[in-house]
Amino acid sequence: MQVLVRDNNVEQALRVLKKKLQREGVFREMRLREHFEKPSEKRTREKADAVRRARKLMRKKLEREGAVAVSPSKKGQR
Incomplete structure (x- = not known):
């Protein structure tokens, strides 16, 4: 870098x-x-990250399709 x-x-x-x-x-x-991160903690964290990514992706998809109204404060950020 x-x-x-x-x-x-x-x-x-x-x-x-x-x-x-x-x-x-x-x-x-x-x-x-x-x-050190125990393997069980690592699995738990990775699953939570995957769920978070999936929810974010679904939310963005619904916003693009117009199914979910975007708040006025979020519109100005784009």
Whole structure:
């Protein structure tokens, strides 16, 4: 991963780097690897993540089809 520092603006480069790392999931991965995770806990977490992804996908699909009304505050974010 590479971030360019322009005009000696290190603070802005750090913000960009943190945003890229967050998007890639590096911080989450570091948190997960801090301690040993039992196999049963790993399965439970992965199942919960899969359910969360499926719900999000279904919600987005329904929004696209117009079956679910999008709140006015969410419309402005797109």
